[in-house]
Amino acid sequence: MNIRKCVFGFWILWIGVVGALSGQQFQLQNVPNRVSGTYAVDSELILEATFTVRHRGAASSFFVTFSAGQSGTFDPRLASTTGGATLSYHLYDSSISRNILKDLSATPAPQEVLSGSFPDDSRWSSQDLSFVVVVPPGLFPQAGTYQDTITLTLYSGTLGSYVQEAQRTFRVNITMPSVTELSLVPPGAPFNASSTSSTLNFGILETGKTQAIDVIVRSNQVYTLFLVSQFGNALRITDPTDTSEVPLQITINGNPVFLTPNVSYLIVSSAGATPYAGTRYALSFTIQDADFPTSGDYSSVLTFTLQAQ
Structure with missing residues (x-):
């Protein structure tokens, strides 16, 4: 009787081993x-x-x-x-x-x-x-x-x-990452990160002539945009011995602005994040009447400064 119990237990153990080996x-x-x-x-x-x-x-x-x-x-x-x-x-x-x-x-x-x-x-x-x-x-x-x-x-x-x-x-x-970029492009052109400077050429200065440029800001954080004009609302003759100027009307998004020479002008403060295409600021420059300015070349430098906040 004792031998039979031992053999029975052995076969139960053997079946268990076979089951484990056949699994995965x-x-x-x-x-x-x-x-x-x-x-x-x-x-x-x-x-x-x-x-x-x-x-x-x-x-x-x-x-x-x-x-x-x-x-x-x-x-x-x-x-x-x-x-x-x-x-x-x-x-x-x-x-x-x-x-x-x-x-x-x-x-x-x-x-x-x-x-x-x-x-x-x-x-x-x-x-x-x-x-x-x-x-x-x-x-x-x-x-x-x-x-x-x-x-x-x-x-x-x-x-x-x-x-x-x-x-x-x-x-x-x-x-x-934080992105705050500025682009200067022709009117209506898309944002171009590599276009950060531009030259506007009036040719012969005549009253009513207009040039335009778009300033596009692309930022994923709050920003402030400033403008500084070398000669305010004017072009000045390039001859350093002469101070003749030709007045300009300057508008931003259709609104006239009045700039003091070399003084920072706030275009927008604490503006929210822009879309991927950026936020556009359209600037125009129109020649105004001048009192017999000296013949010569006239110019002005405008500088835009973009600050993240």
């Missing part, structure tokens, strides 16, 4: 704590990250999903500052194919998850998978650090039949 194990490794980068408004930001799936045991397929983050939507996703400002971004399988990565709540297509397979192997084997965070050009959020948290989930099996194996989170961290 999965692990997620090297998932980054954060995917970080600094955004430049005129360029696309692409951040690539890689993680590892490990496996041992019976042959199996697997796939990895990505949550929507705080926005609750998959495209675009939203990162935000502690103050509540938001920045949209995209989470793709690669910068080339740009398939949007999703989780099971969205009933994803096969191309909307990362997937692979492992052969039957009692030893650990691994595969590296990658994804990209993309911020498109032309966004103009407030300066600050924008964050989102994404949950990455590993499943064994296929989208039709699966078992959750592991889960990790990572943080998307995008820095938007």
Whole structure:
């Protein structure tokens, strides 16, 4: 009787061992704590990250999903500052194919998850998978650090039949630097960061002749804009021995302004952040009647100063 009990216990133990060897194990490794980068408004930001799936045991397929983050939507996703400002971004399988990565709540297509397979192997084997965070050009959020948290989930099996194996989170961290830029362009022209000086040529000075220029400010913070005119509302002859002047009417956005030579004139104070295209200040200069000025060349230098606050 005692021998029979011993043999029965032996077979129960043997069955347990066989079951363990026929199973499989999965692990997620090297998932980054954060995917970080600094955004430049005129360029696309692409951040690539890689993680590892490990496996041992019976042959199996697997796939990895990505949550929507705080926005609750998959495209675009939203990162935000502690103050509540938001920045949209995209989470793709690669910068080339740009398939949007999703989780099971969205009933994803096969191309909307990362997937692979492992052969039957009692030893650990691994595969590296990658994804990209993309911020498109032309966004103009407030300066600050924008964050989102994404949950990455590993499943064994296929989208039709699966078992959750592991889960990790990572943080998307995008820095938007302070931007305060000024551009001098022809009337109606778009902002051009490299155009910071301009020459207006009246040709022969005649009453009523007009020249115009647009000053465009692009800023993601509060700013103040000043103007200094070398000779106020006038052009002065370039001969240093003569003080002849030709009066100018100067307008900003259609409103006449009266400038004191070499004294700063406040165009706008504590203006809020601008759109990506900038805020435009249209300046015009019109020759006024002059009392027989000396023949010669006349000029004036106007200087614009932009200050962030």
